[in-house]
Amino acid sequence: MNIDLSGKTALITGSTQGIGFAIAKGLALSGAEVVINGRKQDAVDAAVTQLKHLLPSANVRGIAADAGTAEGCKAMVAALPRVDILVNNVGIYGPQDFFETDDDVWEKFFEVNVMSGVRLSRAYLEGMAKNGWGRVVFISSESALNIPADMIHYGFTKTSNLSISRGLAKRMAGTGVTVNAVLPGPTLSEGLQDMLKDEQQKSGEPIEKVAADFVMANRPTSIIQRAASMEEVANLVVYVVSPQASATTGAALRVDGGVVDSIA
Template sequence: MKIDLKGRTAIVTGATRGIGHAIARGLLDAGASVVINARSRDEVHAAVDTLRRGALNVEVRGVAADLGTPDGCAALVKAIPEADILVNNAGIFEQRDFFAIEDEDWQRMFDVNVMSGVRLARHYLRGMLQRNWGRVVFISSESALNIPAEMVHYGFSKAAQLAVSRGLAKLTRGTQVTVNAVLPGPTRTEGVERMLEAMARERGTSVDEQAAAFVREHRPSSIIQRFASPQEIAHMVIYACSPQASATNGAALRVEGGIVDTIG
């Protein structure tokens, strides 16, 4: 399948590393002009430089802004008024005992993981509908369906993303605009790697042994029995952003290795 996104402008939030960075790379490879975002100006500049080295005749730009705040979302919108593709990837996660999660922790999880995408979609989706072409993708998680006891507030935020994406898809009825959610399973991003390293130190094991143990202990229903790579998640996202995905709308696209034990 040859995906051609030449002439399209894509925004990928939280894209200096991990899944977001892999998505940005895939969109560039498909010919799209890509705007990446993260909070740190230095990290955004470094990621833009990295992406530019592999991008031939395709524009790469960066906007540093904290999308967990209204001002940060407004700054991104001001810098990039229009886009054909919006990938809401910015997000945070943490493992924490439910009884230790304070109100401000719930609020921050909601602001970053949910409201960032709501605010950006509220702006960019309107233009897509006016131009009668566009793609909005929310990076949710299998944790939206399989709420983890060790990260209840994270699972809550990812379930909220599913509700938002499905509701927004209904606003695109009869148009060439689509809104979908992609649900990764455990993915070996830099943030997850740090978590695994800490757990490995505590248990006196290697990181690879801890990764295998994590899947056995926390995601025993996994069929692939391993962490996915960021590139494996990006493949599904690039498809959802493509012209070929024109009949895929309002969907929850699972890339979680079979963790969710259902055929529905």
């Protein structure tokens, strides 16, 4: 399968590192003009430089704006009025007991993980429909279905992503625009590597082995019995935004290594 996204402009929020950067790289490899986003200008500049170093022929630029605020989304749209592909990737997470999670935390998670995608989809979807082609992807999580007891506030936002993406897919029916959600499971991102750094140093094991042990201890239903790579997650996103995926919309697509114990 030859995925060709030449002539398409793709915005990936929260893409200076991690899964977002891997998605940006995958889209650039497929010929898309890639727009990297992050809150800080220096991080955006560094990510753009890194991607250009990895792919010298890549058409890539950056926008520094906080997608987790209404003002940041407005600034992003002003700098980039039209896109063909929108990947709502920006997100925050972190364990916290329900009884110790105050309103400010709930509101912060909702603004970043949910409203960022709502605002940007609202800004870009009508333009996609007028062009007769477009792709929107919400990066959800297996935690949307397998709500963590120690991160209820996070799981709630990821379930919200599923509701919004399904509803938007119906709203865009017949326009040539698809809207989907992608659900990663445990992924060997920089965040997970940082979290496991002390354990790795203590054990002397490769980070992949330490991560696999962590997955089996915390997500024992994993079928691949390891953390996915960021590229494995990005590969699914690249397919979902491709012309070849034109009949896939309103879907919750899992790349969770089989963590969610369901056949549906």
